[in-house]
Amino acid sequence: MTTKNIDHIDAPIVRQKLSDQVFDRLWAMVQSGELSPGDAMPSERALMQRFNVGRPAVREALQTMANKGLITIAHGERSRVNKLTPGIAFDQVDDIAKLLLSAEPSNLENLKQFRKILEAGSVQIAAKNCTANDIEELRTLVEVQRSKLGQDKDFIEADIAFHVAIAKMTNNPLVQAVTQAMLSWLSAYYKPVLHWSGREDRTLLEHARIVDLLEENDVSGAVKLIGDHLSRSDPLYEPN
Known part of the structure; x- marks a missing residue:
């Protein structure tokens, strides 16, 4: 025994x-x-x-x-x-995840890295599967975000909606739920750099270009641009 x-x-x-x-x-x-x-x-x-x-x-x-x-x-x-949905499951760990991030600042860097890995995979699938309706939805979201220029909170909410929409295009509810939760946790650390002129315009240009690449089913181009796009935005998320 x-x-x-x-x-x-x-x-x-x-x-x-x-x-x-x-x-x-x-x-x-x-x-x-x-x-x-x-x-x-x-x-x-x-x-x-x-x-x-x-x-x-x-x-x-x-x-x-x-x-x-x-x-x-x-x-x-x-x-x-x-x-029961993946979203309900991630809601249950929401407070713990936020506590983990606030208790150990290095976890913010880990989350940024995880975001790049997840979104690179999402955009790769999206570039293969996107439909005309998907592209139309993404272009609409870009214009919604453009209307929020100069409004930091609303602008970042529109940014989240754009990235979650790409995750939705994977047709994988777990990927969508993880992306939504991850970006929600990150948003608490959003620190817009006021002297970085043109940052919002550049974000919009890159979002529009990502949509173009998805429409062209350019997998490698979309993956590269999303990686560059997220690396550029890294400094906007800092420990509180």
Whole structure:
């Protein structure tokens, strides 16, 4: 008999909170399909009777479900089960990721590097798969960003929308969700260099050129330009 990883056998048994037990049951109902996306959750009274617990345990369990993005609680209406998406999953690590970045400044550089790797891969796939509708959407986003010139917060939000749209063109919801989360985390460190004249105009020119290369299905050109584009923007993101 192996003795590997059996230290926990003699550890004290911790009594689980009633609300945690109710949460486990509710989660099992979602996993089994008993509760499907869009379904109304059973009433609090029905859950109290089914699990033989009081209202506080049920309410706490439902709140935990909501905090994890599993259900949506609406006042005056029954809670409903959410469709599980990559975006919901990344929302759960949002606070931890932000804490990790603030606690260790070197992680900002790691995130910048990861962005280059991810977006190079995204643009490579996008250049092969893009459609006329994709190109039209990207050109519209470039013009939206142009309308935000001189408005730092709005300009960076439009910038994020452009890059997320390219990630969407991979037809991979995980890539899109990671890109959205990553750029959201980076935006907190956006420090526009006011004396760097023309930086916004250059961003717009490069975005427009990226769209041209995608439309031409120029994989190598798009990959090179996105790499140069992100390297140039690196100094705009600095530790707080």
